[in-house]
Amino acid sequence: MKKIIILLLLVALAGTISAQSAIDRIFDKYAGKDGYTTVVINSFMFKFLSNIETSDPEYESFKSATKGIESIRILTQDGKGSQAFGKELLKILPWDEYEELMVVKQSDEEVVFLVKEEGDRIVEFLLIVSGNGDEDALIVITGNIDLESISSLTRGMDLPAMENLEGLDK
Amino acid sequence: MDKLEHINELLEKFYQGATSTEEEAELQDYFNREKVPEELRTDRELFVSMASAREPVEVPADLNKKIISGLSAAEHVESRSRRIGIYSFSALAAGLLILLSVYLGFLREDQNPAMTQYAIEDPEMAYKEAKKALEYVSMKWNDGTEQLGNLQQVNKTMETVSTMNKLSSGSRELNLLGNLRKADQIQLQ
Numbered sequence: 001m002k003k004i005i006i007l008l009l010l011v012a013l014a015g016t017i018s019a020q021s022a023i024d025r026i027f028d029k030y031a032g033k034d035g036y037t038t039v040v041i042n043s044f045m046f047k048f049l050s051n052i053e054t055s056d057p058e059y060e061s062f063k064s065a066t067k068g069i070e071s072i073r074i075l076t077q078d079g080k081g082s083q084a085f086g087k088e089l090l091k092i093l094p095w096d097e098y099e100e101l102m103v104v105k106q107s108d109e110e111v112v113f114l115v116k117e118e119g120d121r122i123v124e125f126l127l128i129v130s131g132n133g134d135e136d137a138l139i140v141i142t143g144n145i146d147l148e149s150i151s152s153l154t155r156g157m158d159l160p161a162m163e164n165l166e167g168l169d170k
Numbered sequence: 171m172d173k174l175e176h177i178n179e180l181l182e183k184f185y186q187g188a189t190s191t192e193e194e195a196e197l198q199d200y201f202n203r204e205k206v207p208e209e210l211r212t213d214r215e216l217f218v219s220m221a222s223a224r225e226p227v228e229v230p231a232d233l234n235k236k237i238i239s240g241l242s243a244a245e246h247v248e249s250r251s252r253r254i255g256i257y258s259f260s261a262l263a264a265g266l267l268i269l270l271s272v273y274l275g276f277l278r279e280d281q282n283p284a285m286t287q288y289a290i291e292d293p294e295m296a297y298k299e300a301k302k303a304l305e306y307v308s309m310k311w312n313d314g315t316e317q318l319g320n321l322q323q324v325n326k327t328m329e330t331v332s333t334m335n336k337l338s339s340g341s342r343e344l345n346l347l348g349n350l351r352k353a354d355q356i357q358l359q
Contacts (some may be wrong), residue, residue: 005263009270031288040288040304045296047335052293058307074303111310124192127307139303147311154308 018116022155023073023090023126023140030075035082039074043143046070055093058153065153076135086110086130099127102145108132115145174207181213 045070056062067134073109077084089110101113109131125145129137180197183189187198201210201217230236290296 003265019341038288039290039299039354040286041296041300041303042286042289045290045293046300048293049297049300052297054297057296057353062297062304066300072300072303074299102311102314104310104317111314113311113314125307127310137306137309140305150304150308151267151311151315152308154305 007109022089022094023138025092026089026138027073027075030085033082035078035086037074037076037078039072041072043070060150065146065149067082067149068146071141071144073138075138077134079134082134084130084132084134084136085138086128086136088096089128090130093128177210181210 006014025037030036046066049066050063052059075085090110093114098114098116099116102111103113104111109129112126112128113129114126114128115122116126122145123142125139125141125147127137127141129135177197177200180189180193189232195294196223200218205212290299307317308342
């Protein structure tokens with residue numbers, strides 16, 4: 001009897017320990033180290049942020065972009081000298097769990113967009129920026145992410161002329 | 171005095187279990203009939219009670235059955251209580267397991283216990299950071315789709331090029347027709 005219970009406990013423990021994902025491992029390894037910035041915004045905060053009074057004119061677009069989002073985790077490399085983690089992440093990532101949305105390769109930088117789906121719902125969104133330089137980044141967004149409203153956050157931003165045209169339409 | 175000494179001797183033998191039935195009967199007789207000195211009173215009580223116990227006790231006919239059923243009932247109660255013990259033990263273990271898994275599940279739900287220390291607690295900061303992050307994602311995303319947009323632009327240009335091609339092939343045909351007509355006119359002349 002005791003043996004069975006101990007066995008069950010061990011199995012349960014082993015299950016929870018091995019459940020740590022590649023993403024978690026990267027965060028564990030680099031979070032809090034010199035040269036890296038870690039930011040976590042959890043579901044409680046998003047619930048709170050969906051209900052605040054602010055004078056920010058962009059708040060409405062922010063709200064619609066974060067409607068389905070539960071949490072955001074960000075890991076960025078701050079400067080040269082610290083090890084670029086993007087390559088390591090791309091190597092250990094379980095690719096079969098993700099759908100590739102877009103891969104952009106530009107000179108020495110690779111930007112990868114991935115989503116994890118459960119049924120028809122997107123449950124996790126990954127942005128991995130992997131370069132040799134000084135700005136590797138990993139952004140993990142959990143929840144149902146609306147890419148359309150997120151992409152409209154900055155659409156036309158770097159094209160001021162277009163912005164003016166959009167203004168004319170209204 | 172002699173008598174008392176004799177009785178004492180017999181008593182000693184009796185307590186050692188070495189008396190014969192006659193000697194026991196003699197002791198019995200003595201305690202029943204004679205006045206007993208103070209020092210032997212406790213002995214007397216014993217023998218009197220033994221005498222009364224010697225009266226035949228009626229044995230109930232179903233004594234055997236009663237004993238056996240009593241025994242088996244006792245055994246039954248014991249085994250049931252033992253089973254309850256096992257059940258409650260496994261229930262306790264199951265309860266502990268559930269608690270443990272809920273606890274561990276709670277930890278996992280929270281993503282990563284080590285990560286909670288990086289969670290932003292100031293709403294203003296969180297708003298800024300979230301916005302920054304989303305704008306970063308947005309920018310990178312639009313960067314990528316812009317490339318696709320450029321491709322579409324190329325496609326459009328290609329289309330125009332192909333219509334131009336058609337135009338030029340059409341004009342070539344016209345040219346040919348014109349040449350033919352010229353040839354006809356020459357023949358007519």
